[in-house]
Amino acid sequence: MAVGGIGRLIARALVLIAVVAAAERREARAEPATVRVADLSQPTRCAEDDNVSIALSGGDVGAFTVVAEHPRYMAAGMPDQTAPDFTDCDMSGDPKYRYEKFTGVLWDDGRVKLVGYRFESDWRPTQVPVTVGGRTVVGLHLIQMFDYVDGRPIEFLVTYPSDGYWRAKPLPPADRDDTAYGTSFLVGPIEHRGRPIVDIASLSIDPEARRYDMVFADGSRARLSVAAVDRTRAELRVEFDRPVRDSQAFAGLRSMYVTADNADAARIGWLPAAGAAWQDRPLAPGVRSEAEAIAVRLWRSLPSRHNTSAPEIALHGFERAIMAATGLAARN
Numbered sequence: 001m002a003v004g005g006i007g008r009l010i011a012r013a014l015v016l017i018a019v020v021a022a023a024e025r026r027e028a029r030a031e032p033a034t035v036r037v038a039d040l041s042q043p044t045r046c047a048e049d050d051n052v053s054i055a056l057s058g059g060d061v062g063a064f065t066v067v068a069e070h071p072r073y074m075a076a077g078m079p080d081q082t083a084p085d086f087t088d089c090d091m092s093g094d095p096k097y098r099y100e101k102f103t104g105v106l107w108d109d110g111r112v113k114l115v116g117y118r119f120e121s122d123w124r125p126t127q128v129p130v131t132v133g134g135r136t137v138v139g140l141h142l143i144q145m146f147d148y149v150d151g152r153p154i155e156f157l158v159t160y161p162s163d164g165y166w167r168a169k170p171l172p173p174a175d176r177d178d179t180a181y182g183t184s185f186l187v188g189p190i191e192h193r194g195r196p197i198v199d200i201a202s203l204s205i206d207p208e209a210r211r212y213d214m215v216f217a218d219g220s221r222a223r224l225s226v227a228a229v230d231r232t233r234a235e236l237r238v239e240f241d242r243p244v245r246d247s248q249a250f251a252g253l254r255s256m257y258v259t260a261d262n263a264d265a266a267r268i269g270w271l272p273a274a275g276a277a278w279q280d281r282p283l284a285p286g287v288r289s290e291a292e293a294i295a296v297r298l299w300r301s302l303p304s305r306h307n308t309s310a311p312e313i314a315l316h317g318f319e320r321a322i323m324a325a326t327g328l329a330a331r332n
Contacts (some may be wrong), residue, residue, distance in 0.1 A: 011263075012019045017281050019043060019302070031319060031320040032203055032274070032294060032318060032319060032320075033059035033060060033061050033294070033319060033320045034058075034059055034090050034273070034292050034293065034318070034319040035056050035057065035058050035059040035061060035292070035293060035294075035318055036056065036057045036058045036059075036290060036291075036292060037054060037055075037056055037270055037290065037291050037292070037293045037296045038054070038055045038056075038057070038249075038288070038289075038290045039053075039054055039268060039283075039287075039288060039290070039302075040053040040054070040055055040198055040281060040288060041053050041054070041257070041284075041285035041286070042285050042286055043285040043286045044159075044256075044257075044258060044285070045088035046086070046087075046088050046089035046090075046258070047084075047085040047086075047087065047088075047089070047256060047258055047262055047306050048085065048086055048089050048091075048254060048256070049089065049151075049256060050085055050184065050195070050254040050256055051256060051285055052183075052253070052254060052255035052256060052257050052264075052265055052283060052285065052298070053196060053233070053252065053254055054252060054253040054254075054268065054296065054298065055190065055196070055249040055252050055254075056249055056250060056251045056252065056253075056315065057167060057244070057246065057247070057250060058297065059140075059243075059318055059320065060243040060246075060247050060273055060320050060321050061240065061243055061244070061250055061251075061318050061319065061321060062239065062240050062242075062243060062319055062320060062321025063237065063238060063239045063240065063317070063318075063319040063321075063322065064237075064238050064251065064315055064316065064317050064318045064319065065227070065235060065236065065237055065238070065312070065315070065317035066166075066168065066185055066235070066236040066237075066238065066313065066315055067233055067234070067235050067236075067304070067314045067315075067316070068168040068169050068170055068233065068234045068311040068312070068313055069170060069232065069233045069311055069312050069314075070170055070173070070179070070232065070309070070311055070312075071299070071300055071303075071309065071310070071311065071312060072299070072300075072301065072312070073300070073301070073303050073319050074173065074309065075086055075171070076175045077175070078303070078308065078309075079308065080179070080180065080308045080309045081304075081306060081307070081308050082271075082307055082308070082309070083179040085306055093217070094123050095123050095194075096121040096122070096123065097121060097122055097123070097124065097125045098120065099118050099120060099121065099122060099139055099141075100118065100120055101118060101119065101120050101317060102116070102117065102118035102139075102140070103115070103116070103117050103118075103135070103196070104116055104137070106130075106132040106133075106135070106143070106205075106207075107127070107133055107205075107207040108153075109207070109208070110148060111147075111148055111208075112145065112146065112147065112148070112207045112208070112210060113144075113145070113146035113148070113153045114132055114143060114144065114145055114146075114205065114207055115143070115144045115146070116130065116132075116137055116140040116142070116143050116144075117140065117141055117142040117143075117144075118137075118139050118140050118141055119142070120142045122141050122162055123163075123194075124162040124193075124212035126161075126162045126163075126195070126199070126200075127139040127174060128140070128161040128162060128200050128201070128202060128203055129202050130143065130202075130203045130204075130205065130238065131202070131203070131204040131205070132204075132205045132207060133204075133207065139162075140161055141160060141161070141162050142158060142159075142160055142166045143158065143159050143161065143205070144157070144158050144225075145157040145158070145207075145210070147171060147229055149171060152195050153172050153197065154172065154178065155178075156168065156169055156170065156171055156229050156234050157169075157226065157229075157234065157236075157247075158181065158201075159212065161200050161203050163197040163198070164186050164187070164188060164190075164197055164198025164199065164200050165184045165185075165186060165197075165198075165254065166184060166185050166186070166187065166224070167181040167182075167183075167184050167185075168181075168185075168232060168236060168311070169181055169182075169232045169310070169311045170229065170230065170231060170232055170233050170234050170311060171229060171230055171231045171234075171252055171261075172231065172309075173231055174231065176309070179310070179311070180307040180308070180309045180310045181307070181310060181311075182255060182256075182264035182265065182307045182310025182311060182313075183253055183254065183255040183264055183265050183298050183310065183311075183312075183313040184253070184254045184255070185251065185252065185253050185254070185313060185315070186198050186249075186251060186252040186253075186254065187214070187222055187224060187238050187246045187250075188200070188214065188216050188220070188222050188240075188244070188250070188251075189216055189218055189220065189245075189248050189249075189250065190248060190249040190250070190252050196252050196254065196276050199216060199217035199218075200215070200216060200217070201214045201215045201216060202214070203215075204330060209225070210225065210226035211223060211224070211225045212224040212225075213228070220240065220241060220242055220244070221240070221241040222238060222239065222240050222241070223238070223239045224236055224237070224238050225237045225239075227240075234311075240321060242321060243321040251315060253265075253296070253298055253313060253315070255298055256306070257283045257285055258306075260282065260302060261302060261304055261305055261307065262304060262305055262306050263283070263300060263301070263304050264300075264304070264306065264310050265283065265298035265299060265300060265312075265313075266282060266283055266299075266300045266301065266302070267281065267282055267283060267298070267299050267300065267301060268280070268281060268293065268296070268297070268298055269281055269296065269297045269298075269299065270291050270293035270296045270297075271293055271294050271295040271296075271316070272292060272293055272294070273294060274294060279291070282297075286311070294316065294318060295314060295315065295316035295317075295318075296314065296315050296316075297312060297313065297314035297315075298312065298313050298314075299312035299313075300312070
């Protein structure tokens with residue numbers, strides 16, 4: 001066989017190998033994962049205390065989805081109570097670190113708006129650099145993302161860089177100007193520093209892509225992207241560059257439960273396996289439990305007198321990390 005023919009055969013073989021490898025990567029990326037769901041909640045009498053604590057670990061997870069949907073009891077004309085309630089709350093023992101106050105618009109292109117805040121005090125001493133569109137601001141405690149609807153910016157996502165908490169909600173129904181936040185979620189290797197936190201070393205936001213790139217204190221990375229937001233749901237996709245170690249939670253849910261009618265979340269549901277029926281029970285802070293699941297949600301079946309319109313939050317679509325974040329590592 002001529003040298004040229006041998007070269008063509010080798011080239012074809014290399015192409016075939018690349019195609020097979022790409023197919024294997026796609027297949028690996030879509031491999032579902034089962035995770036451990038641990039309910040570590042503790043009782044409280046304070047409606048501003050995140051006593052509900054759900055930790056997710058295991059499964060070598062490389063990606064998953066977060067969904068926020070309006071509560072099932074949401075109806076037109078439903079009264080909505082969103083004012084804070086500090087009855088029976090004692091936060092005098094919380095640490096306080098002083099900062100130079102800052103409020104500023106970080107981005108506004110008429111489609112997406114970002115606003116950042118640095119408070120006069122915060123319970124964490126961290127100074128996370130946040131980069132938006134080439135501009136870096138250090139030490140922000142709160143970042144709001146808004147979606148423009150009929151020319152009006154409506155907030156639907158917030159992040160707290162100092163401790164790694166996030167909150168999401170759908171855009172409000174057409175008969176309402178806004179709705180409340182409720183349950184928070186954490187993304188990344190969770191540590192306990194008085195309460196569960198994720199230690200973010202730096203955060204970069206691409207507002208046009210509605211994407212957040214995080215570098216954690218341990219050097220690992222994650223990306224959170226807004227997949228969709230409308231008047232029924234907000235959907236976020238999370239990707240890790242490598243799985244969090246099996247003994248450490250990679251995600252968490254934090255909420256408030258005093259009584260069934262005074263709670264940001266009153267029930268927990270989990271799906272044990274594909275094709276199985278959802279399992280569901282009332283939250284019982286102080287009673288620890290654990291389950292294996294491919295999806296988990298916090299929700300309410302009855303209206304609450306606290307953050308009545310706060311959404312249900314579900315985590316699902318867990319994928320193994322074998323190849324799930326290859327592109328993430330390359331893009332960073």
